[in-house]
Amino acid sequence: MNRILIWILFFGLGTTSAYSQGIEVTGKVVDAKSQNPIEFATIKLLDEDSGQMIAGTTTLADGTLILSTESKNFSVEVSFIGFISQQIKDIQVVNSKVNLGTIALEEDTQQMNEVVVQAERSTTEFQLDKRVFNVGQDLSSTGASALDVLNNVPSVTVNIEGQILLRGTGGVQVLINGKPSVLTGDGGNALGTLTADMIDRVEVMTNPSAKYNAEGVSGIINIVLKKEDKKGVNGSVSLNTGVPNNHSLGFSLNKRTEKFNLFSQIGVGKRTMPEDFESLNRNLSTGAEVQSVGEVEKNENFFNLILGTDYYFNDRNVITASGNYAFEGESETSSGDFSTYDGQGLRLSGWQRNEETEASNPKWQYEMQFKSDFTEDGDHFLLVSAIGSSFAKDQSSSYINIPTYGDGAQSLEQLSDNDFSQAEYTFQVDYTKPIAEKFTLETGGQYFIQDVKNDYAISDFESGDWVVIPELSNNFFYTQKVLGIYGTGAYEADKFGLKVGLRMENTNIHTLLEETDEENNQAFTNLFPTVHASYKVAKTFSMQGGYSRRISRPRFFDLNPFYNIRNTYSVSTGNPDLLPEYTDSYEVTGILDHSLFSLSASIYHRYITQTVEDVTILEDGINITKPMNIGTNKVTGLEVNGKMTPTDWWSLSADFNYNYFDRSGTYESAPFGFQSNQWTGRLTNKFDLPADFSLELVSDYRSSYQTFQRNISGYAMADIGVRKKIINGKVIVNLSVRDVFASRISESETLNPDFYQYSYRQRGRFVTLGVSYGFGKGEAMEFSGGRRR
Template structure:
């Protein structure tokens, strides 16, 4: 492992040294009228004699730019959508440095009436308590969902089940526009209905400040959606098609006047997700074994609609009303061939188990937000918001067993019904007050209510009559209330930053199994301190550090004792007695930013108590898996992220993450302890080719690792994307191939004195062709399409 990391660092530093002797160019780009910074303005270094492009970049969120060139005879070109392009020739080179100062761009009235597509690469920006991944044009994600976008974000991975991991660990809180959303909850996979073209940026917060809800042991991922605010009518649309069955249409439009900003986005689509599976369940005493091999086809039709309006009372007061409707209709078919074997692996019996599942998942969310900016300071404001949401799921599954050989082969049938409903309400107030330019105070509170009802029943056929199995059926009720209050103080100057915070949360959880009258009520209060600091060692090198305490409360689907019977020899269920897990998180990060490359490295440690982990037990020749609180987990890790631009037509980025686990605890009155590690690596190459073609190649590797009971296999994957601009750049055609070698798998082995269990799942290759077009003052969607759950 040390050799791998050493080679990676040596590769970065070797190329950096080769380019380190150029002329460094810096400056800042602002709007001439408002004097506000312009993000993503394009900066080109052109040869004076031929106008050949020597280097290029885009400005950061604060309008600053930094790049370098080997040439000593060049001009600088600055451009942005809707502004007059400016060429700079009058500057002075001092000690191999050029300071362009503040560059003011004037609006181009004529250009504002035309559609212009601005090239944009994804960039990462470091802030005091978070990293911001500005979503660009990652070609391999054409026709993708937000889950695919997250898979391209440094530190984030999404496994085949769609679980989002941060630095290899679950327990991630996912927000949309800084708030909880019906789209990020469990059940129905609604997050996948967000199309990638809807996303402006993704904020990765590994050590959140006290301002954020303390939920999420490994941190927070905040997905910020686009909301166009240019005056007039603006919009864009995209169309995608692919194999296997992958068709979607995305459309967005907004209209801005002096008082109103009306905005809307819609995505509709149809998806088929095939999957192969294989399972083995073995009794370690008798060596009797059950094997199953088969395939699943999941078909989904979905729609996601966002409508909203901003009303500006004046320049400093605005109210926003918005609504979100998402709907999924699922039809799933599973076909598995089951076989039983005796202790000598001689076949005993076999049967074919077929499943037909249908489900509908409607979701609603509505929000009202009021923001008041005070006149004394630019960032002095009060923000009030109220959010309501509802989600329901009506699902039924029919299972039939048809004998194929031997005595004892199953010939029965089962029926599973699940009627689920959930309502959530969030009330929040945030107040921010700067004192001068260096000190900022934040305070506020949040009240969050969740109410869930789940009526589930499993029946079996008895002479053609469906009979409910009482021990597998019940009505489950769940209610959670969380009240949080926080305060933070931050001090920042040109070299040093410090942010301290404290959050108090009181949690009330009530669960009830109605048929058996089993209750489990919890009420607890916690304090969550946070600390963030940064120091600028040199102009292009800074150090950051952070600490936070987090909580991961059991989710409804962790608590719900509903039993999944797709494989009756290997079932899963929830645990109503789960307790929350707590995490103390520490990290130190170094950031080096050179005109030709950037490099960041983090060392982090997490101490997790009451760790929630899936545990499998063996009863009556059946493996039963449910989440349990199992001991403590010490996680120490190293993360390295690098980005480099060797030339104006080639850029590359690399991400590496290593985790070392030290697990200990007591299970069934027996102490246990083990140590393990896990690492992931991703390398992305982007090429700008002649004739307005662009190519992207992504390689991804995830190592094997160990959990309390399981050994999880590793795998390597590759994605490829290519883009072509046509009709003077107004139309963009994208082609992507995700999982080129069909190598993305989920494979695990559980070896126990009582039983052995093996599970394997694989999804195949996905090819998508997309076309996008922008109109008004909008831009063509370089991302486009609908959902894909990996």
């Protein structure tokens, strides 16, 4: 299989030589008034005689364009929504090159007031140190949340527990607008308060530059939120309803004047997430078993509000103040039927365990940012920002055991209380200066403070009173401080680019279990070098390479020894003694961009030390799972992404990722080693149908794989999305069915000489209908709504 994959890669890369001839056309498109670059402007090369389009492209983030043609008799048409199109004739060809220079487009106010047309955006863009995935065309994510959007991004997977993986590996740092956010905490679950209509694009950095925090062994995912800055009043509103309950209302409003840009986003809704579960715990020494089967229903009411303003002192200096308030009110019920069996399979006892959980999760974040541009093009600037955030969780769970069979089943009532609070502060300075036309220097620093307190207690109801269980109750305090400084230098020419950087971070971590006076202090300083290079082999083919060293510090929820006791025979807890993971990451990518199709292929390798994995041990008949540092992990993989447009009404894209694991280490004084592999594939078909209908079909497969103790099953699933544009695109109606065949499962087996454990979870099908409306100069939202973990 490996030979076939490598053959596919090099066959795709080898075809580029056929497209290396012709005339190269370059230029830059800007707003005539502000002189800011215009991204995604449409560039068409038209035959002078017939007027037919010869080639086309869109501009990059800096407004630049590049494309090629065999024809010598053509004109150029430049257009963008809301601006007056320009047509350039009398093209001068010099040495097989055409430089259009800077093309300034004038805003077409009358057109924008009359009609709103949605700009089509390229799905994927490759930059020197990251890939950018534009969200706007994902029809099957109607009613989705940020987690669902991430699950549709190539290289990214989100499992049923809400864990985010990048190329099959955890330890991902998630940012919002390039900075840490209170919404990326809580194990990623707080991202459910971000509705998908708020998201502009997702940036994936498998080898981030030294400019970014070194956190995240597998890389960084940056979620960039929409922020309209066209003058006038702009906005959009969306309404969604679904089965099971997925009801939401989303609203955005922006007003831009000469000095101010006021922006706001609101999301509010209610959702239900049902789940079926099964579990089996078997003691291999005695043959005794505990089996359970049941269902869970989680209900959430959520609210998210973002308010902010930009104030322009002048054309080059702007200050931004923004705030974010999010709230989740949770209620969860669980009912499971438990049975015990002896070594001969005889049922000994049975009981029903019922759970009721209530929780409130308020989250605040506020930010002040100042940017000063020293040049008109914005390439030389200073950026200073300060962010503060707080997150609280007040959760109470009650459990009741009701005997149903046998004398061994006893009545039991338990209570779990969890009072959690977290405060974070980030102070950051970034300075960028071009030294010459092709050289750029960046430097800056960041200071991050995290302060967490968690009071937890588990009690049994005995003789009419609640009695706290001391060994399962404590007050846990956690403090982390990280100081980082960095510097990068970049050289970017027409064909070759090189960027090198170095980041230094000093980390201090302190944990304290107050009741037992268990204290853990960690202090360490690390250097994190990064290197990125690119080379344009031909007009349609380029190569990229990158290296970075990264760290994954234990999160609070990995350290917190709070027990989850939904199943008293299979509990999970954190590990206060957990150490950080380190990784060295290498990558080489080939990118082929032809007018009919695009293809990229990456070969990558990651060497991870102090690897963190969930380890299960058996104590007094109870399986206890907690994260531990277990040896090293060598990951070698191949990733291929391709897109093709066979006709003007049909496009398809495919993503494939294969990686091979080589695990080794020592556990309980005994060495271990094993090899495993996993692969994922996704195929997306999009159809433009008559009467402004669009259809999207997504098929997704995740293979089984092995970890230190577990075998994780694979699954196949499918999503469907339908969209209808009406009233000149101002109103969009979306219908999505996620997990059409209810085949997305989480199934694992834990293998150990002393015990066997089996776990199964399934969520089911989600159907959502949404309507969105864009007004002013805004665009109708593509989708919005709730989350599915």
